[in-house]
Amino acid sequence: MKIRELMGILDDIAPFKDSEEWDNTGLLVGDLDDEATGILTTLDCAHGTVEEAVEKGANVIIAHHPLIFPKVSSITESGVGSIVRKLIRNDINLIAMHTNLDHQPHGVSHMIAEVLGYDETEILIKHEYFYKKLRINIPKEDVGKLKQDLSAAGVGNQGDYSECFFEYPVKGQFRPNDEADPHIGTQGELEHVDEYIVEAIFEAAHEQQVIDALIEAHPYEEPAYDVLTLKKPSDKGLGVKFDYDDTLEALVDLIREKTGHDIVNVVNANTGRMNKVGIIGGSGMSYINEAFSQGVDVLVTGDVKYHEAYDAKLAGRNIIDVGHYMEVFMAEGLKRLVEDRVELPVHATSFTTNPFE
The missing domain is CATH 3.40.1390.30 (NIF3 (NGG1p interacting factor 3)-like)
Known part of the structure; x- marks a missing residue:
């Protein structure tokens, strides 16, 4: 399994987009094209953690606390830099799952x-989930293709379901002006059309790609559509x-x-x-x-x-x-979540990083 594939699995367990803006999660040290040999989960990445990973033959460490957190201006043999250098010398990949793991129901x-x-x-404390709702008018005969193209662009995904659309008939009218190139109707004449309104939700971050997809898929020169911002309680928090x-x-x-x-x-x-x-x-x-x-x-x-x-x-x-x-118990908890999804040896650290001991 490549590190890239492992990142996809971890993103499914605790999506990295759920991280706070100030956080530093994801692959902090390593190469997405490396082949993973084993995984060590830990609260913090310390010198002893790296040594434990080497001993266990694990070239991936998944830490809760990001090792690289504030701005780092140099990597030297002191402080955090010495641990980063040790990771690199031993060809070990470091992944941080911090606030994204905090915000999951089983986090x-x-x-x-x-x-x-x-x-x-x-x-x-449940988060409010902001999402977008697309509402678009389209001729009846083009509804099926539009839904197919929008679905490919990420529209209509709700929880464990995909291709969730709602549609209902309406009567549309328009008058193509002299410069128009209408799909239906004649320049200068008022046209009445049997249309459908198609509605579906999508991730707010994908708005531009969704608009690009609907313009590409829609037969009209000037599609009529609305994008609404909605919110609801999330199952995360x-x-x-x-x-x-x-x-x-x-x-x-x-x-x-x-x-x-x-x-x-x-x-x-x-x-x-x-x-x-x-x-x-x-x-x-x-x-x-x-x-x-x-x-x-x-x-x-x-x-x-x-x-x-x-x-x-x-x-x-x-x-x-x-x-x-007390968060140290996440090492064993994350180990269980990860080992259920990968065919790799997964270990929870036995090295103590408690600074008060």
Whole structure:
């Protein structure tokens, strides 16, 4: 399997277009035409990670955190540059799956919930999905060919379905002027035509190619069409939530027991039983308002600052700070997702990159 083919599989698992604009995901070091020999999944790519990949015969490392993140002006034998050089010397490809993996229903936050014994989760903060809807008038006899050509351009894909079109009859009229070259009708005469309106949705990013395709496919010199912008809740988003029926103290004990990690801090803002738990892997405090608006009784996340904790307590919000490194369980979770789709050896790292150890 070429790296190019592997990238297609990874894009199916967690589309790279779902990455935040500020993020740096995809193939960071390597060659798309390389032949993949094995895969190592990890939270971070460090010197020890590269050595582990070499030992296991894996020439692909898939990391959650991008090794190359800010602007890099030089690659030298220090800091990040030394790891990049080590990757190159050992002919290892480095792929980053960061916020694109965070935003999937079975992404990083779900993987943490699974470790706690809760595999029935739902998205905590759903994204709004913006898409485009094409509406076009066309003679009845040309409807079939138009749908075929538009489908080839990516129109009509909805979830697991393709070629999803809607059509209904209308009566159209037009008068070709002296300079027109009409497909139907005569210059200067008002023409009435039995037409159909064809409607379908498409990805907003593909708008220009869709317009080009419809102009190419349409028999009219001047096609009549509209492109509408629509939005709806997505099945993707940030974090997960799950049902839970116990106390905050019991949840803290459960996290310690199941993960083997120490809790950084706990904001115990109210007593009683917790009915709904939210998890945002990594740093989730900037989403605290959205998270608690979804009915959670406690938010499990990392990198909680003093003033954030203080404000949360004043607002009566329970927070469990498990640290950013709790995301490390994505290595095993991503391994399972990848190995189901490739005929390659896939390993989850055993090397610890926790900077606090």
